[in-house]
Structure formats: C-alpha cells, structure tokens
Amino acid sequence: MINTSTFLCILRRSTVAGAVVAAAVVVGPASANKDPVTPKQLKLYQEAFMEEVRKGDLLFHGDAAMAEQLGVKLSTTGWACAMCHPMASDTHPHAFPKFQQSMAKFATLRDMINWCIEKPNQGEKIDPESEAMKALEAYITWSNTGSVLVPGKY
Amino acid sequence: MSDELDRIRREMHAVLQPPGVRPDDSLQITRRTFIHRSLLFGAASVGQTFAWWPLLNTIDVAHAAEAPFKFAWISDTHLYERSLNTRFVDKVVRAVQEVQAMDPPADFLIFGGDLAQLGKIEELELGVELLKDLKIKKYYIPGEHDWYLDMGKKWGELFGQPNWTFDHKGVRFIGLDTVSRGPDYWTAKKMTPEERMGHMATLDGTVAGAWAGVGREQLDWMQKTLAEWDKSKPIVIFSHNPLYEYYPPWNFWVRDWREVNDVLKPYTKVTNIHGHVHQVLYNEIGSMRSIGMLATSWPWPYAPEGVPKLTKPMIRVDPGDPFDGVGWETVNVNADDKVDVEYIMWGRKEVFVRSPEDHDKSIEEVIQPRIADRQYPWENP
Numbered sequence: 001m002i003n004t005s006t007f008l009c010i011l012r013r014s015t016v017a018g019a020v021v022a023a024a025v026v027v028g029p030a031s032a033n034k035d036p037v038t039p040k041q042l043k044l045y046q047e048a049f050m051e052e053v054r055k056g057d058l059l060f061h062g063d064a065a066m067a068e069q070l071g072v073k074l075s076t077t078g079w080a081c082a083m084c085h086p087m088a089s090d091t092h093p094h095a096f097p098k099f100q101q102s103m104a105k106f107a108t109l110r111d112m113i114n115w116c117i118e119k120p121n122q123g124e125k126i127d128p129e130s131e132a133m134k135a136l137e138a139y140i141t142w143s144n145t146g147s148v149l150v151p152g153k154y
Numbered sequence: 155m156s157d158e159l160d161r162i163r164r165e166m167h168a169v170l171q172p173p174g175v176r177p178d179d180s181l182q183i184t185r186r187t188f189i190h191r192s193l194l195f196g197a198a199s200v201g202q203t204f205a206w207w208p209l210l211n212t213i214d215v216a217h218a219a220e221a222p223f224k225f226a227w228i229s230d231t232h233l234y235e236r237s238l239n240t241r242f243v244d245k246v247v248r249a250v251q252e253v254q255a256m257d258p259p260a261d262f263l264i265f266g267g268d269l270a271q272l273g274k275i276e277e278l279e280l281g282v283e284l285l286k287d288l289k290i291k292k293y294y295i296p297g298e299h300d301w302y303l304d305m306g307k308k309w310g311e312l313f314g315q316p317n318w319t320f321d322h323k324g325v326r327f328i329g330l331d332t333v334s335r336g337p338d339y340w341t342a343k344k345m346t347p348e349e350r351m352g353h354m355a356t357l358d359g360t361v362a363g364a365w366a367g368v369g370r371e372q373l374d375w376m377q378k379t380l381a382e383w384d385k386s387k388p389i390v391i392f393s394h395n396p397l398y399e400y401y402p403p404w405n406f407w408v409r410d411w412r413e414v415n416d417v418l419k420p421y422t423k424v425t426n427i428h429g430h431v432h433q434v435l436y437n438e439i440g441s442m443r444s445i446g447m448l449a450t451s452w453p454w455p456y457a458p459e460g461v462p463k464l465t466k467p468m469i470r471v472d473p474g475d476p477f478d479g480v481g482w483e484t485v486n487v488n489a490d491d492k493v494d495v496e497y498i499m500w501g502r503k504e505v506f507v508r509s510p511e512d513h514d515k516s517i518e519e520v521i522q523p524r525i526a527d528r529q530y531p532w533e534n535p
C-alpha cells in the first residue's frame with residue numbers, strides 16, 4: 001500500500017513527471033488541471049457557467065436589454081422562446097442531435113434554436129458560435145438538468 | 155414528482171375524492187371531451203393511459219335543457235397591438251367568423267380571459283373591435299394578462315363586473331374572477347406598472363407567486379348565488395384558471411381550491427370550463443368536472459408533472475403552423491339534456507393523441523424554475 005504523499009513524491013522525482021511540470025510552467029494554464037482543483041476555482045467555473053445561464057434565461061424570456069447587449073434580434077412578433085417553452089420545457093436538449101421533422105434534416109439543438117428564431121419568432125438567425133447561442137444553449141440544458149439522454153428520440 | 159407536489163396531490167385526493175365521490179352517475183362522458191372510461195374506475199399506469207377504449211358520448215348535465223342550445227367559448231387571444239403581431243389578430247378574426255357562422259347560432263359567447271397580452275388599452279380595445287363582428291350576446295371574465303398593467307381599470311370600463319351569474323334554459327351559469335387577487339409583489343420592489351405586468355405575463359416567472367385565487371368574498375358571493383339553487387340542477391362555472399390544483403408553478407390552479415370545493419360540494423352537477431392552460435384538459439374533482447379550453451394564440455405544453463389521469467392529451471403540434479394546436483370551442487346542450495364540448499382545432503382533424511409519440515411528453519424531461527428573475531442563488535451560500 002502506498003499513501004498519497006509518497007505517491008506524489010515518486011512522481012515528482014521521475015524524469016517524465018519533471019518534464020511535464022517544466023512544460024506546464026512554460027505554457028501556463030495547462031498546468032492548472034494537473035493540480036487538485038481548489039474550491040475557489042470550482043466557484044469560478046460555476047459562476048462562469050451560471051452567468052451564461054442567466055444571460056440565456058433573459059434572452060429566452062424576451063429581455064430586450066440582453067438581446068441588445070449581445071447584438072441579436074430573436075423575435076419581431078412579440079413572441080419569446082419561453083412562450084411555447086416555459087422553464088424550457090419541450091425543448092428536449094437531451095434528445096438532440098436527431099432527425100427533426102420540422103426542418104426535414106438531421107439537426108442539432110443549435111439548428112433547432114435558429115429554426116425557432118426564424119420561423120415562429122420571425123427574428124434573425126444567430127451565429128451558431130455566438131455568445132447568444134452559447135447562452136441559450138446553457139440556459140436550455142441547465143433548465144433540463146436531470147433529464148436522461150435519449151439522443152435521436154422523436 | 156416533487157415531494158411538495160406529491161404531498162399536495164395526496165391531500166387534494168384525500169379532501170376531494172373520498173371513496174364513492176364522483177360527478178353525478180347519471181352523467182356520461184362525451185366523445186368530444188375524450189376521457190378514458192377505464193380510468194374512471196381506478197388508477198391507471200402511464201401505459202394504460204394510451205390504451206384507449208372506445209370513446210363514449212356526451213357529458214350529460216341532466217335536467218338542463220328546456221330546449222336544446224349551444225354556446226361558444228373563445229379565450230387566450232393574447233392580442234398585441236396590431237402593428238406588432240398580425241398573426242394573433244388573424245386567429246381572432248377566424249374564430250369570430252366561425253362562431254358567427256354557427257348554424258343554428260350559439261345562444262351566447264363566453265370570453266374566457268387573456269384578451270390582451272400586456273394589458274394595454276390599445277390591446278384591450280383591439281379585442282373589443284375584433285369581437286364586435288360577433289353579433290351574439292357576449293360575457294367576459296378576466297385573465298391575468300388583462301389586469302396587471304392598470305389593475306383592471308380599463309378592463310372594468312370595457313366589460314364591467316368581472317364576476318357574474320345568469321340562468322339560461324335551466325342551467326345556472328357563473329363567471330368567476332380568479333386573477334385579480336394576486337399577492338402584492340410590486341410595491342416593496344417599487345415596480346413600474348409595466349414591470350408588474352411583465353412579471354405577471356411570464357408564465358414561468360418566479361416573482362408574481364401564487365396569484366390565482368377566488369378569494370373569500372367571492373366564495374361567499376358564489377355560495378349566496380347558489381343558496382336557492384336546487385342541489386341536483388346543473389351549474390356551469392367559467393373561470394380563467396382551473397378550479398383544482400394541476401401545476402402551481404404556472405398557476406394552473408387556484409390556491410383556494412379547498413374552499414371552492416367546500417362551496418360546491420352539495421351540488422351534484424357542476425361543470426367548470428376554464429382557459430389559461432391553452433390545452434385540452436379534463437378532470438373530475440369531487441362532484442365537479444373540469445374542462446380546459448384551447449387558446450387562439452398559442453398552445454402551452456403540458457406541465458412536466460400533474461397532468462390529470464383522466465385527460466386524454468391533445469396531439470403534439472407543429473410549431474411551424476401558427477394555426478395548429480389552437481382554436482375555439484362549442485358547447486352544445488342537447489334536447490336530451492346532454493352537454494357536449496367540441497374542440498375546434500384549426501391545424502388538425504385529429505385533436506387527440508393516438509400513440510405515445512404523439513404526446514409532447516413522450517420525451518421525459520426534468521425541468522426547473524428560471525433564475526434570471528431571482529437573485530443568484532450562488533451569491534447566498
């Protein structure tokens with residue numbers, strides 16, 4: 001049996017481990033995930049995620065200020081995503097990717113989001129890599145936390 | 155099901171459905187309200203829910219009709235100003251034309267609330283203008299979207315008292331206001347009328363709270379209204395919200411459903427017809443049966459939990475067709491004293507699910523309340 005501190009000691013002494021540490025010092029952040037995560041880091045990661053969830057929540061509920069901040073026009077009809085999808089219900093992020101009948105193609109959640117923006121909402125499609133899209137995706141998936149993956153399900 | 159909802163649901167059944175209590179046995183089930191006969195006589199599993207037996211005909215509100223008659227229901231038009239959204243206008247125009255074309259004509263129209271989207275004077279007046287083309291007698295009850303910009307001022311000027319009663323051919327009709335008694339969430343936060351309305355207009359918002367209720371004084375009024383009414387004669391009650399507990403986070407309930415049940419308990423033939431849920435819904439609570447109506451504007455999804463077992467769900471709609479999943483209803487009181495509710499869903503010949511995959515809940519989901527209208531929970535460890 002070997003205890004943790006002895007084990008770390010052995011690693012540090014080995015030449016391979018030494019090289020990794022040296023490289024990590026050079027490239028910086030790569031070393032971060034070689035160290036045990038700290039509570040402070042965890043809090044930061046969680047906050048970064050929840051900030052996008054919050055933005056996505058506002059976009060999803062038709063908040064004009066957030067849409068302007070992120071430079072998107074998600075609707076011209078007064079309709080907002082949440083009007084058909086309260087609490088992001090019936091968005092089924094856990095069922096994508098799948099063949100989507102309404103688009104007649106194999107689609108991702110991002111495709112679906114853009115379809116809803118363009119068709120029912122009559123807004124302007126957004127860049128799939130934009131912060132607005134990532135925020136919407138963050139909110140929709142966060143709100144479905146606990147749903148079981150069923151990719152491809154109609 | 156969450157523990158809290160499970161607890162309330164158990165309580166509701168304990169309070170409302172002691173052994174042997176159901177709506178009057180002489181009542182039959184309509185093909186058009188589509189409940190499953192096998193479900194009337196015991197609990198059913200989800201699998202059974204889709205194993206439909208042949209459907210029976212018509213709800214009987216016995217002793218009702220001195221002569222056969224029909225009335226129509228339109229609700230949840232959610233009108234924006236015409237310049238912003240013409241689709242919602244088009245759908246009201248279509249519903250009005252179709253009701254006007256009924257032959258024989260409807261005796262009257264019930265407008266079940268949510269005429270406007272943001273409670274604006276222009277929206278409410280647009281509704282009046284569009285419904286003017288309908289020449290039959292009209293009765294209105296308010297929805298939350300009509301009310302919380304000016305706390306019912308404009309609505310009252312246009313339509314008068316929000317609760318009312320009248321008798322028609324042997325049936326006592328009652329209209330209830332289930333929207334105006336929300337808790338004050340705006341004064342302490344110094345909200346503008348627009349902010350107050352904005353929170354109320356967000357179905358999944360967390361700020362407006364449990365706003366749907368009948369209220370003690372209106373319950374007393376209802377009790378007085380019914381005091382002289384024969385216990386075995388039919389009563390039809392219109393309300394914006396369902397008069398039982400389906401899904402409180404979206405106010406698919408009234409918070410004082412226990413008290414409502416207390417008032418109605420002695421009466422054996424009570425039918426509640428309600429809006430707000432924008433979906434086909436059927437339930438029996440104590441001696442009352444309850445029927446949910448379609449919106450003209452858009453369909454809400456079924457709630458993630460709490461859909462009554464007696465509901466045969468409506469079909470999953472095509473989001474690309476603004477006329478799908480929405481419409482209006484006729485309620486037909488026949489010569490043989492039966493009341494028949496017919497859903498007119500524009501996008502479909504078949505209104506109801508035929509298979510589990512047709513149900514919007516065929517993909518199971520776990521969802522949670524929004525956060526952006528609350529303080530960040532992670533800032534308050």
Ligand SMILES: [Fe+2]
Pocket residue numbers: 230232267268297430431432449
């Ligand atoms: Fe509504």
Ligand SMILES: [Fe+2]
Pocket residue numbers: 268297298299394429430
């Ligand atoms: Fe409503």
